[in-house]
Amino acid sequence: MIDLEQLARAQQAIVAAGDELYRAGQVPATGGNFSVRLDATHMAVTASGRHKGRLTPADVMVTDFAVTPLGSPQKPSDEARLHGQLYQDRPEAGAVLHTHSRAATVLSRLIEGDTLWLEGFELQKAIEGVASHDTALAVPIVDNDQDIAALAEVARERLRGLDTRAYLIRGHGLYTWARDMSGCLRQVEALDFLFDCELIMRRTR
Numbered sequence: 001m002i003d004l005e006q007l008a009r010a011q012q013a014i015v016a017a018g019d020e021l022y023r024a025g026q027v028p029a030t031g032g033n034f035s036v037r038l039d040a041t042h043m044a045v046t047a048s049g050r051h052k053g054r055l056t057p058a059d060v061m062v063t064d065f066a067v068t069p070l071g072s073p074q075k076p077s078d079e080a081r082l083h084g085q086l087y088q089d090r091p092e093a094g095a096v097l098h099t100h101s102r103a104a105t106v107l108s109r110l111i112e113g114d115t116l117w118l119e120g121f122e123l124q125k126a127i128e129g130v131a132s133h134d135t136a137l138a139v140p141i142v143d144n145d146q147d148i149a150a151l152a153e154v155a156r157e158r159l160r161g162l163d164t165r166a167y168l169i170r171g172h173g174l175y176t177w178a179r180d181m182s183g184c185l186r187q188v189e190a191l192d193f194l195f196d197c198e199l200i201m202r203r204t205r
């Protein structure tokens with residue numbers, strides 16, 4: 001049984017996140033998708049194809065973590081499986097944001113390996129679990145795939161056993177998760193700042 005007041009709060013949080021992220025250039029042209037954990041098996045997630053800067057609560061639907069809709073005729077985000085999988089595998093995840101910024105898109109293409117290493121930036125501490133600028137922050141990278149089930153399996157294997165709060169899909173964008181939506185928004189902002197810094201440093205090397 002879904003708690004309807006909790007669902008309404010989740011819908012509001014997702015609508016507000018879309019507005020903030022669109023204004024920040026993080027989700028152009030309907031890109032991106034967002035979710036909030038509702039209970040042990042369900043999430044509130046954006047419906048597919050919506051403009052993320054112009055969401056209303058009706059654009060946020062309930063599915064289980066296997067992406068079966070609950071009481072909605074709408075189609076969930078094409079990438080909802082990636083959200084559900086994170087809630088299944090990461091008990092610490094209360095909210096998940098997927099964004100398509102320029103920096104995430106370009107930097108993930110410039111790196112040939114499967115990891116972006118960020119080191120020496122004070123803002124690394126904005127990521128949950130990071131206590132010092134002095135530790136290297138690893139952001140796993142997986143190759144993009146239009147087959148979301150296949151992409152989900154590759155991401156699950158890549159993340160297995162890692163204490164991370166984010167990964168990049170090459171040429172596509174960022175997934176990040178946190179205890180709640182405000183932590184998740186902070187991580188999107190911090191990671192994108194760090195991606196920008198890394199791009200500038202690579203240009204000046």
Ligand SMILES: CSCCC(=O)C(=O)COP(=O)(O)O
Nearest residue numbers: 031032033048049050077078
């Ligand atoms: C035009 S963006 C292509 C699809 C995508 O990557 C995305 O993030 C949005 O898909 P959704 O089904 O969640 O709207």
Ligand SMILES: [Zn+2]
Nearest residue numbers: 031032098173
């Ligand atoms: Zn996407």
